[in-house]
Amino acid sequence: MKEYALACLAGVWLADGVALLSAPRFVMDRAREIVLNKPGLLRWQILAVAAGFALLILGLDLPYGLLWLIIGIGMMLKGLFLLLGPGTLRQHFLEWCLTRENVDYRFWGLGLCTLAVLLLHALGWIGRP
Numbered sequence: 473m474k475e476y477a478l479a480c481l482a483g484v485w486l487a488d489g490v491a492l493l494s495a496p497r498f499v500m501d502r503a504r505e506i507v508l509n510k511p512g513l514l515r516w517q518i519l520a521v522a523a524g525f526a527l528l529i530l531g532l533d534l535p536y537g538l539l540w541l542i543i544g545i546g547m548m549l550k551g552l553f554l555l556l557g558p559g560t561l562r563q564h565f566l567e568w569c570l571t572r573e574n575v576d577y578r579f580w581g582l583g584l585c586t587l588a589v590l591l592l593h594a595l596g597w598i599g600r601p
Contacts, residue, residue, distance in 0.1 A: 492581025
């Protein structure tokens with residue numbers, strides 16, 4: 473069950489990464505519309521906290537354990553900040569994230585794809601005979 477939960481997380485990372493690599497402006501325009509029109513949707517950040525906690529707990533005994541520890545803590549901190557952080561600071565952070573250049577989003581997409589491949593490799597789903 474642990475492997476499938478982490479593989480689902482890798483799948484989300486891979487899908488997000490490929491979307492950011494292939495159509496960064498389209499993806500970020502949709503994200504901007506959602507954030508501006510439905511501010512209550514940020515409550516979904518609790519999923520980032522839960523996924524980060526799962527990665528933190530379930531990924532420690534996998535290869536690249538320190539990487540999963542750092543990424544899990546980062547996911548939890550980002551999710552908690554967006555969920556509970558001060559409104560003005562959160563708004564500035566979101567504006568900064570949503571107004572980057574396309575190349576910045578493509579680098580984020582490349583990073584997400586890399587994390588997905590590393591997690592699938594650590595799980596033994598790819599790259600091992």
